Amino acid sequence: MHTSVALLLELGLILTALSALGALARRFALTPVPLYLLAGLALGEGGIAPVPAADEFVEIGAAIGVVLLLLTLGLEFSLGEFAASARRHVRSAVVDLVLNATPGAVVGWLVGLSPLGVLALAGATWVSSSGIIARLLTDLGRLGNRETPAVLSVLVLEDFAMAAYLPLLTVLAAGGSWWQAGLGVLLAVGAVAVAFVASRRWGHQIGRLLSHPEPEQLMLRVLGTTLVVAGLAELVGASAAVGAFLVGLTLTGVVADRARAVLAPLRDLFAATFFLAIGFAVDVRALLPLLPAAIALAAVTAGTKVLTGAYAASLDGVGRWGRLRAGTALIPRGEFSIVILGLAAVADPTLGALVTAYVLVLAITGPVLARLVRAPLPARSGPNVRVDRR
Amino acid sequence: MNEVLLPGVGLRYEFDTAEGNRIGIVARRDGRFEVVDYDRRDPDRSRLLLRLTEEEADAVAEILGAPRIAERFADLTREVPGLSAGQVEVAADSRYVDRPLGETRARTRTGASIVAIVRGEAVIASPSPVEVLRAKDVLVVIGTPDGIAGVDRIIHAP
Numbered sequence: 080m081h082t083s084v085a086l087l088l089e090l091g092l093i094l095t096a097l098s099a100l101g102a103l104a105r106r107f108a109l110t111p112v113p114l115y116l117l118a119g120l121a122l123g124e125g126g127i128a129p130v131p132a133a134d135e136f137v138e139i140g141a142a143i144g145v146v147l148l149l150l151t152l153g154l155e156f157s158l159g160e161f162a163a164s165a166r167r168h169v170r171s172a173v174v175d176l177v178l179n180a181t182p183g184a185v186v187g188w189l190v191g192l193s194p195l196g197v198l199a200l201a202g203a204t205w206v207s208s209s210g211i212i213a214r215l216l217t218d219l220g221r222l223g224n225r226e227t228p229a230v231l232s233v234l235v236l237e238d239f240a241m242a243a244y245l246p247l248l249t250v251l252a253a254g255g256s257w258w259q260a261g262l263g264v265l266l267a268v269g270a271v272a273v274a275f276v277a278s279r280r281w282g283h284q285i286g287r288l289l290s291h292p293e294p295e296q297l298m299l300r301v302l303g304t305t306l307v308v309a310g311l312a313e314l315v316g317a318s319a320a321v322g323a324f325l326v327g328l329t330l331t332g333v334v335a336d337r338a339r340a341v342l343a344p345l346r347d348l349f350a351a352t353f354f355l356a357i358g359f360a361v362d363v364r365a366l367l368p369l370l371p372a373a374i375a376l377a378a379v380t381a382g383t384k385v386l387t388g389a390y391a392a393s394l395d396g397v398g399r400w401g402r403l404r405a406g407t408a409l410i411p412r413g414e415f416s417i418v419i420l421g422l423a424a425v426a427d428p429t430l431g432a433l434v435t436a437y438v439l440v441l442a443i444t445g446p447v448l449a450r451l452v453r454a455p456l457p458a459r460s461g462p463n464v465r466v467d468r469r
Numbered sequence: 470m471n472e473v474l475l476p477g478v479g480l481r482y483e484f485d486t487a488e489g490n491r492i493g494i495v496a497r498r499d500g501r502f503e504v505v506d507y508d509r510r511d512p513d514r515s516r517l518l519l520r521l522t523e524e525e526a527d528a529v530a531e532i533l534g535a536p537r538i539a540e541r542f543a544d545l546t547r548e549v550p551g552l553s554a555g556q557v558e559v560a561a562d563s564r565y566v567d568r569p570l571g572e573t574r575a576r577t578r579t580g581a582s583i584v585a586i587v588r589g590e591a592v593i594a595s596p597s598p599v600e601v602l603r604a605k606d607v608l609v610v611i612g613t614p615d616g617i618a619g620v621d622r623i624i625h626a627p
Contacts, residue, residue, distance in 0.1 A: 160476040213477060223481065223493040223505030223515030228473055235476040283567065292562060333561050333604060336498075401513035 085132035093122070093133060097351050108218055108450075110211045112413045113442040115351050116435055119358015120366070137356045144353030145418055146309045146323040147346040150301075152209075152238055153327015154335045154342075158275055161239055164232035171229065171391035172236035178383040180205040186376045187430075190369070195251050196430040199423035202244055203434045204380045208413030208442065209234040215446050216408060226405035229391040233409060241415065242271045242324055245422065249318035252423045267321045270312075274328045286334035298341040301330070320418065350414065357417050357435065366432040373436035381441065381448065384409040400452075407452045411445030412438050502526040554609065555617035556587075557624050561604040565624060571598025579619030581612025 100114040122130050130137075165172075183204030187197035212234060221227055243264050250263035277285065289300045305326045312322025330338060385406030392405035420434040471483040479497040486492060493515055495503040500523035505515035521529065559566060565573055576582055586593040586600065587607040593600060602608075608624070610617045 155477055160474060163474050164476050209477065216478075220503075220505075220517035221515070222475065222478060222495045222497075222503055223507075223517065225513040225515075228475055228481075231476040231478060333566070336561075398511065398513050400511060404513075 083132060086136065089130045089133040090136060093118075093130065093355070097355070101351075109446060110208075110214070110411070110413060110442055111351075112208075112211070112354055112417070113439045115354035116358045116417070116439055119355040120361060120363050120435070121358075122355070123359030123361065134359070137352055137359060140349050140352030141356035141421070142319070143306075144346075144349035144351075144356075145320050145421055146305060147342065147349050148353070148414055148418060149320040149323040150305050150327045151339060151342060151346050152241075153324040154330060154339050156235070156238070156328055157331070158279065161235055164235045168229065168232040168236060168391055168394065171233050171387065171394060172240070174390050175233055175237065175387045176205060176240070178387050179380055182376060182379045182383060186372060186433075190372060190429060190433065192430055193427065195248075195423060196427050198251065199248060199419055199430055200434065202248065202419045203412065203416035203437065204376065206237050206241065206412065206415040206419070207234060207384065207409045208411045208415060208445075209238055211411040211413045211442065211446065212408055215411070215449055219450065221404070221408070224401065224404065225395065226388075226392040226397045226401040226408075229395045229397065230388060230405050230408050233387065233391050238415075242321055243268055245320050245324075245419075246317045248419065248422050249320075263317055266315065267317045270317070270321070270325055271328065274325045278329045278331050282329065282331045285329055286332060289330070290334045290337070294337075294341045297334075297337060298345070301326075301338045301342065302345070318422065320422070353421065354414075354417060357421060357431070361431045361435045362428060365428050366436055369429065369433045370436050373433055374440055376433075377437055377440040377444070380412075381410045381445070403452050404449075407445075407449040410441060410448055412441045500526075551613060552611065553614055553617065554611050555614075555621075557608045557610055557617070557621045559602050559604060559606040559608065559624055563602075563604070563624055564626065565602050566604045568602060569598060570596055570600045570602055573602075573620075573623050575610075575620045575623055578623065579612065579616040581610050581616030581620050583608045583620070584611050585609040 096118060097111075097115060100118060101111040104111040104114050121127050180201040184197050184201040187200035192200060212230065216222055216227060216230065246263040246267040247260050250260040251257075255263070289297070289304060291297050291300065305323050308326050309319035309322040312325070313319040327335075385403070388404075388406030388409040389402040392402040397405065416434060416438050420431060423430065473481040473483065475481055475495065477498075479495060482494045482496070484492055491507040491512070493505040493507065495505065497503070502519075502521040502525075503517060504519040504521070505517050508514050508516060570583065570586075584595060585608075586596050586602070587609065588603060588605075608620065610620050612620070
């Protein structure tokens, strides 16, 4: 077997650099996503250090990264939690969609994006990053707070809405017409319903089929099945990402827990590759002129997220400071804005640069803003544990 | 006791103590726990008291609750020489998870009886053979020490 020295060296150096960046991000309690994007920008088109040999791996790895991100999202999902969130917070989800997608759509239209680009940018400003926010709430010790269920409910409903939004975007990006896109959405929503029924009625048998005491076997079976389903979903024009999400939904209980554990390292590797690939594809020279627009959009949509969170928390009868905490917690955008970009940006360099800059701004400032909001209460005496700020 | 769903994270239990403090316990899906209390001036805001790993939480639970059940049976078995009580936990990967108790054929094979199933906070006394076992159930077993060890082997057999 021929081994490419250049590939090994470049890939090794990239991964080492990513690890250093990840450690740096954790040090300041930030998410590594924006740093991975920056690394991609530095290495890719118009960057300072091109890596021709690693290009192909990054491209393939990115496709697997999206599939794994959506698979683990599906694994996190439970029908009971979705139903409970929907019962209480459908109105919050509608407010969320209207308030946060609109600024993206307007700005997209103003900078002259295609209708597809406008739709993608609206999606990118709409979805908060459940990954960043769940971690943030844990780090800040806010899981016990009364506003937290409202925040998490909004995130669950957003994630679920992705199952309809992603196929819409995929079909349109592939040059399909609006009616084909509508069909794609119906197909995906139908498939999600089937997956839910299947998981309820036969989740056990399906789980047993894929389950194996050996972690290696479990990983290969779940990964293999997911890639096949993702491929088939792409074939019928739904979207590989939605296919992977479906597999995640179908698996429940112990198998889902174990699958999450064995897939986590793989997901981290390929998701990092995916963020890198997005950075590769964006030309820094195209990004800089769009930075003011991205910052303005970030400022506006940070505000609209605060309103969304405050509204959701008020439905749960939370007080003033709690409402503000809920609002600021929802600000960070991250992996899903980038997934949306990954699906749509093939033909549109402006969109790529705009969304990348936008996520860079909000993934960094969002957690900082959430941290700053605290009620002016004097510290109480008595035993307390220092909140972990790693 | 108030139960609040935290989608994607787990569950939160809240209750007021007799002294008027409000306590919250966050049970995370990954098995870890957080214990918080609430500020009287801002009831929306919690104060983190403890973070517990799965093992630490098990230890706390054992100190606070589980021995009481075993203790009661220990009192009972002291009366009969040669008889003892033990606990067997159903591991998540046990082949009997989600299978009826009768399928283990524990009494036929070991002579020991499963007299109760402790499931979370609930206790199912004298379970029937059709009772379906769940992961993390604790079986309270009465029998000879060998019989109890036998039940343990059956439940943990791969």
